[in-house]
Amino acid sequence: MIIQKTSNSRIGEFDPENIGFGTAFIDHMIVCEYENGKWGEVRLMPYGPLPFTPAMMGVNYGQACFEGMKAYKDKDGEVYLFRPEKNFERINKSAKRLAMPEITEEMFIGGLKALVDMDRNWIPYGEGKSLYIRPLIFATEEALKARIANKYMFAIVATPVQSYYTEPVSVKISDFYSRAASGGVGSAKAAGNYAASFYPTKLAAEEGYEQIIWTDDATHKYFEESGTMNVFVRINDTIYTPPTSEKILDGVTRDSFLQLAKHRGIDVKVEPVEVAKVLEAHSKEELIEVWGVGTAVVTSVFKAIGYKDQKLTLPELSEEESFALTLKKALVDIQTNKAEDPFGWRVKVEKHILETA
Amino acid sequence: MIIQKTSNSRIGEFDPENIGFGTAFIDHMIVCEYENGKWGEVRLMPYGPLPFTPAMMGVNYGQACFEGMKAYKDKDGEVYLFRPEKNFERINKSAKRLAMPEITEEMFIGGLKALVDMDRNWIPYGEGKSLYIRPLIFATEEALKARIANKYMFAIVATPVQSYYTEPVSVKISDFYSRAASGGVGSAKAAGNYAASFYPTKLAAEEGYEQIIWTDDATHKYFEESGTMNVFVRINDTIYTPPTSEKILDGVTRDSFLQLAKHRGIDVKVEPVEVAKVLEAHSKEELIEVWGVGTAVVTSVFKAIGYKDQKLTLPELSEEESFALTLKKALVDIQTNKAEDPFGWRVKVEKHILETA
Numbered sequence: 001m002i003i004q005k006t007s008n009s010r011i012g013e014f015d016p017e018n019i020g021f022g023t024a025f026i027d028h029m030i031v032c033e034y035e036n037g038k039w040g041e042v043r044l045m046p047y048g049p050l051p052f053t054p055a056m057m058g059v060n061y062g063q064a065c066f067e068g069m070k071a072y073k074d075k076d077g078e079v080y081l082f083r084p085e086k087n088f089e090r091i092n093k094s095a096k097r098l099a100m101p102e103i104t105e106e107m108f109i110g111g112l113k114a115l116v117d118m119d120r121n122w123i124p125y126g127e128g129k130s131l132y133i134r135p136l137i138f139a140t141e142e143a144l145k146a147r148i149a150n151k152y153m154f155a156i157v158a159t160p161v162q163s164y165y166t167e168p169v170s171v172k173i174s175d176f177y178s179r180a181a182s183g184g185v186g187s188a189k190a191a192g193n194y195a196a197s198f199y200p201t202k203l204a205a206e207e208g209y210e211q212i213i214w215t216d217d218a219t220h221k222y223f224e225e226s227g228t229m230n231v232f233v234r235i236n237d238t239i240y241t242p243p244t245s246e247k248i249l250d251g252v253t254r255d256s257f258l259q260l261a262k263h264r265g266i267d268v269k270v271e272p273v274e275v276a277k278v279l280e281a282h283s284k285e286e287l288i289e290v291w292g293v294g295t296a297v298v299t300s301v302f303k304a305i306g307y308k309d310q311k312l313t314l315p316e317l318s319e320e321e322s323f324a325l326t327l328k329k330a331l332v333d334i335q336t337n338k339a340e341d342p343f344g345w346r347v348k349v350e351k352h353i354l355e356t357a
Numbered sequence: 358m359i360i361q362k363t364s365n366s367r368i369g370e371f372d373p374e375n376i377g378f379g380t381a382f383i384d385h386m387i388v389c390e391y392e393n394g395k396w397g398e399v400r401l402m403p404y405g406p407l408p409f410t411p412a413m414m415g416v417n418y419g420q421a422c423f424e425g426m427k428a429y430k431d432k433d434g435e436v437y438l439f440r441p442e443k444n445f446e447r448i449n450k451s452a453k454r455l456a457m458p459e460i461t462e463e464m465f466i467g468g469l470k471a472l473v474d475m476d477r478n479w480i481p482y483g484e485g486k487s488l489y490i491r492p493l494i495f496a497t498e499e500a501l502k503a504r505i506a507n508k509y510m511f512a513i514v515a516t517p518v519q520s521y522y523t524e525p526v527s528v529k530i531s532d533f534y535s536r537a538a539s540g541g542v543g544s545a546k547a548a549g550n551y552a553a554s555f556y557p558t559k560l561a562a563e564e565g566y567e568q569i570i571w572t573d574d575a576t577h578k579y580f581e582e583s584g585t586m587n588v589f590v591r592i593n594d595t596i597y598t599p600p601t602s603e604k605i606l607d608g609v610t611r612d613s614f615l616q617l618a619k620h621r622g623i624d625v626k627v628e629p630v631e632v633a634k635v636l637e638a639h640s641k642e643e644l645i646e647v648w649g650v651g652t653a654v655v656t657s658v659f660k661a662i663g664y665k666d667q668k669l670t671l672p673e674l675s676e677e678e679s680f681a682l683t684l685k686k687a688l689v690d691i692q693t694n695k696a697e698d699p700f701g702w703r704v705k706v707e708k709h710i711l712e713t714a
Contacts, residue, residue: 023500025412051406054512055382059495060423062548063555064416068501099555134501138416143380144425144491144516145653146551146585148559155411159501174540181538181574183531185553191419192549194503196542198420198456202505217538218575228503296502 001114003354006046016124019162026119026131030111030156033140034101039154042111044118044354047157057149058138064191065094066136068295069252070161071116071349073125074337079116079349082335084109086252091135093250094188099148100137108135111156117353119158128163130335132296138191163296168303168316169210171226171290173275174200175308178217180224186247194228201227209306211292215275216247223273229292229300230254231273234323235281236288238267253293253331259343260327275307282312290314291324299328358471360711363403373481376519383476383488387468387513390497391458396511399468401475401711404514414506415495421548422451423493425652426609427518428473428706430482431694436473436706439692441466443609448492450607451545456505457494465492468513474710476515485520487692489653495548520653525660525673526567528583528647530632531557532665535574537581543604551585558584566663568649572632573604580630586649586657587611588630591680592638593645595624610650610688616700617684632664639669647671648681656685 006027014024029047033040058064067087072080088109092102112133116123123131135156139149177200179193180186186193197212204212211227223231223242230251233240239261244250261268281287282305292300301324305312319325333339337346363384371381386404390397415421424444429437445466449459469490473480480488492513496506534557536550537543543550554569561569568584580588580599587608590597596618601607618625638644639662649657658681662669676682690696694703 025410025499029411031411047410049408049410052409053382053404053406053514054386054388054493054495054510055491055514055516058548059415059421060491060493060548060551061555062419062421062550062552064419064552066417097556098552099559132501134412134417136411136417138411142382144489144514146554148555153411157410157412157501159412176540178538178540181535181541183533183535183557183574184538184541185549190549190552191415191417192542192547192552193419194417195419195421195455195547195549197503198418198505199454200540202456217540 001110001354002041002043004043004045011121014122014160016129016160019124019129019160024159026122026158026160028115028118030115032107032154034152034154035150039101039103039107042107044114052140053142055142055144056139057141057143060144061139061146062190062192063098063100063149064136064138065091065098065100065189066134066191067091067189069133070130070295071123071133072130072336073123077125078337079120079123080335080337081112081116081347081349083252083256083345084112084347086255087135090189090250091137094190095137097185097188098190100139101152103137103154107154113349113353115156115158116349117351120349122160124160124162130161131158132161133158163298166297166300168301170208170304170306171211171213171302172204172207172209172306173213174215175220177212179214180247181217182247184247187244187249189249197228207306213305221275223275224248226292229294232257232291232293232324233273233278234289236286238269239323240269240271240273242273243270251294253295253298256331256345257293257327260330261323266323279307288315289317289322289324298332299324301325358467358711359398359400361400361402368478371479371517373486373517376481376486376517381516383479383515383517385472385475387472389464389511391509391511392507396458396460396464399464401471409497410499412499412501413496414498414500417501418496418503419549420455420457420506421493421495422448422455422457422546423491423548424448424546426490427487427652428480428490429487429693430480432482434482435694436477436480437692437694438469438473438704438706440609440613440702441469441704443612444492447546447607448494451547452494454542454545455547457496458509460494460511464511470706470710472513472515473706474708477706479517481517481519487518488515489518490515520655523654523657525658527565527661527663528568528570528659529561529564529566529663530570531572532577534569536571537604538574539604541604544601544606546606554585564663570662578632580632581605583649584657586651589614589648589650589681590630590635591646593643595626596680597626597628597630599630600627608651610652610655613688613702614650614684617687618680623680636664645672646674646679646681655689656681658682
């Protein structure tokens with residue numbers, strides 16, 4: 001690894017009591033370039049602009065995928081990653097589906113640890129606070145032909161974040177727009193999947209909904225995801241979530257929720273979730289909770305679900321009654337080293353990794 | 358418009374007799390930036406790198422769309438664009454679907470004409486030669502939150518091209534992968550659509566096919582597009598092509614072929630094209646031609662079509678017998694001012710636009 005430390009740290013301007021989301025970047029970033037069929041050396045360097053022309057294939061043909069993950073600080077100032085090997089596996093699945101070169105574990109995990117260690121002073125401590133980390137791969141070759149690119153960049157950038165208490169939101173079940181095609185790239189964290197969701201979400205917002213529950217594009221009869229999250233439904237005391245497929249992202253938070261629920265003896269069914277079944281459960285007052293899970297907010301609780309002209313109100317539950325909030329707390333406690341970690345999910349970031357390597 | 362002429366023209370290195378496709382760029386480019394809810398002034402400036410960080414939203418969330426078009430030089434050295442208003446309309450349709458700001462006609466048409474005029478010496482003259490032009494819009498804001506960006510760039514870059522004689526190709530009818538979801542972004546020239554197609558195309562190449570005929574993702578029973586082109590099928594003396602929809606690109610070459618065919622009295626049917634109907638026509642020896650159309654190659658003739666384990670061979674036709682090649686010649690003759698233009702498609706690029714503006 002090539003190390004280039006900044007001589008102009010911006011940490012003096014950083015106020016851990018007053019954090020936005022995703023717009024202030026830590027001092028350094030990881031960069032590695034692919035050319036002539038192989039990845040070069042990983043560089044840890046000051047965060048900042050690099051030279052790209054508008055002919056860069058990444059913005060022309062969308063060969064670009066990413067991961068979202070977090071580093072947490074505990075009360076003793078120790079720093080942890082959460083299941084980083086899952087993100088490593090997934091970025092390579094995404095890369096493969098987009099015909100991009102896969103990366104090595106050393107680049108991904110080694111790069112992550114070096115960056116997080118170097119800028120550990122940027123990681124805020126406290127309720128809902130963490131460092132949001134964005135590994136990504138994108139095509140950098142300059143060419144105007146729709147083909148697999150020959151040059152790529154792997155990068156890791158990061159920003160301190162605060163998950164403010166989020167009010168329960170209203171969501172709309174999509175009956176026209178969709179985020180993924182059968183045989184498409186829905187299961188990849190492909191850049192293009194996100195852009196495709198913005199306009200339908202804007203239309204839903206105009207109707208008073210914060211998010212869309214995406215349904216299958218052919219029939220709109222089955223739940224797929226919600227917003228940029230995996231979706232869970234609780235009917236009576238059973239939790240349902242759709243199985244992952246080439247259309248549904250294999251979310252790390254989704255998998256962790258499933259394991260935590262099983263560990264607590266909650267009845268979990270991973271099976272197709274039919275819109276009609278959810279509506280019927282609501283009419284019988286058996287629809288207890290519906291929520292989304294993802295790295296950024298951990299859990300987004302839904303207070304109402306729109307379907308065509310109906311708006312179904314969901315019960316308000318206390319933290320003890322709610323599976324969503326109980327599982328969220330259990331997960332966050334493991335992430336932030338407030339609880340035992342029977343699953344071996346936490347990965348400690350040792351200090352001075354680079355000096356001792 | 359802000360004009361910044363290069364002081365280091367690279368045109369001395371450019372050999373119009375030895376042109377690649379899409380990797381040598383003309384001296385200048387158009388750039389315009391969007392911020393605080395509005396587009397700034399258009400700049401005509403030297404082609405080259407601009408500063409972007411890996412947190413640029415365009416490569417993280419895929420808000421990026423483009424157009425493909427060409428400028429042609431006639432025997433007298435006059436320069437023409439082809440139906441640029443169609444590309445202008447379409448880039449704004451793409452922008453809208455991706456929740457990006459639309460651009461003005463002055464930015465698009467004015468920028469195009471100024472750039473093409475400034476670098477008109479880069480436009481090669483002769484059979485199959487032209488200047489390939491790439492207008493694009495992409496999100497430039499640095500932020501790690503999946504939301505509509507606040508900053509964008511509109512740019513136009515261009516490269517001299519030579520359409521070499523292209524051998525007829527073999528194409529595979531997709532029965533698993535797909536390029537567009539119902540309610541998705543297939544009709545937009547969204548960057549992400551292209552990346553999604555590369556891996557399935559690579560798999561088809563491993564089976565000996567150059568392209569994929571994309572079918573509807575739900576049933577794979579209907580033709581949608583072929584490769585990055587619209588698809589035409591000729592059964593006996595009738596031409597069929599699927600209607601445009603939110604899944605199928607409204608191609609300028611497609612529309613021009615339809616108008617040219619009707620103008621010549623060829624029977625044209627714009628209706629869903631069923632895979633079964635194409636296979637049946639082949640078995641009756643009534644499947645005469647299948648081809649793709651698009652700006653880059655104008656026409657790609659298919660010599661064989663793969664479907665599951667079958668490989669259907671298509672007849673070899675002379676240029677006179679082939680509707681595909683007859684219509685291609687008619688179109689190129691209009692584009693390059695070798696023929697009358699009864700449709701009013703050619704748009705002449707006047708000299709010294711900027712001086713006289």
